[in-house]
Amino acid sequence: MKTILLIGIGAGNPDHLTVQAIEALNAADVFFVVDKGARTADLIRLREDICARFIRQPRYRVAAIADPKRDRAPADYLAAVDTWHQERAEAYAAAIERELEDGQTGAFLVWGEPALYDSTIRILDRVLAQGRTAFEYRVIPGISAVQALTAAHRIPLNTIGGAVHVTTGRRIAEAVATGADTIVVMLDDGSSLEGFPRQDFDIFWGAYLGTPDEVLVSGPASEVTGDILRLRAERRAAKGWIMDSYLLRRRAGPFSG
Known part of the structure; x- marks a missing residue:
């Protein structure tokens, strides 16, 4: 079985990481990074810096996921978000299928707290409900x-x-x-x-x-x-x-x- 970790990494300061989060970082084989384009490249760099600082094992690698474009001025806000989440679910499912072997662990480094105004949990639940790929996942809380x-x-x-x-x-x-x-x-x-x-x-x-x-x-x-x-x-x-x-x-x- 594949395992996914959702690791809360705090609001921007690497010192905000908990001991539990650091241990989770060191359990991961693949880190999934959602790429939102050049304008937010420093958000990816921060995640890479966190990995370089806290991970003690050299075997991990990073896999990028291109973030689907979102309609920022929709006529129907909830429908637009649902469409965006579905496109994200398809992208996440493809990456998990492609990058992880059975028995391996993947991780998403979630800005802030995964359970507060973040949709990664919802998207992974959608992936599981659609039955495209099987995995277990755990949530490691972070500073919001x-x-x-x-x-x-x-x-x-x-x-x-x-x-x-x-x-x-x-x-x-x-x-x-x-x-x-x-x-x-x-x-x-x-x-x-x-x-x-x-x-x-x-x-x-x-x-x-x-x-x-x-x-x-x-x-x-x-x-x-x-x-x-x-x-x-x-x-x-x-x-x-x-x-x-x-x-x-x-x-x-x-x-x-």
Whole structure:
């Protein structure tokens, strides 16, 4: 039987790897790297650096998987994601069939935490459900962007007795309506920063968390959102990509950052 490991590698700092993750790295024969093109080549380099730093056995190799193109402005968001996941499942299945022999172990190095706003688990479940290739898989948890963000800003995730709502940029309005004291926003392209009731929240924002390029901004959302949008555009233009997240804390008085 083939084995697949989904290894959470943290939000960008190799020091975030757990002992369990390092042991899993050393159990793998093949590392599958999803190639999203030249603009994100440094994300592949980071994974290669992690392998070079932590793997003690010389027999491993890297197999690239070309990432299917995704419709970024679909009329039907859920249908577009389903199509993208199916194309990814076909690409992953072909790579597992091609690169792994029975008894060998393959690994995907998953940015952040495999169970939080990442679809690798869903895609592997889809591959298994379609019956194209057989394997077992295990998930090795990692440090999430949420943990890296709160640690960088030196704040607790929750207020005392308060609810935490984790969502995407597209659904901030729904999150605000829940009355949650804390809203964590992931996968925002920047446009949603314009729309929420800024006067009601403090914001804690971070990009490239855990890396030498890390940038942080915090303060009353009504005062610092413009700075965040400017920094976000500048850094994205300079690097060709950006990974950021932010935490909105409902205001109960003066800024408490």
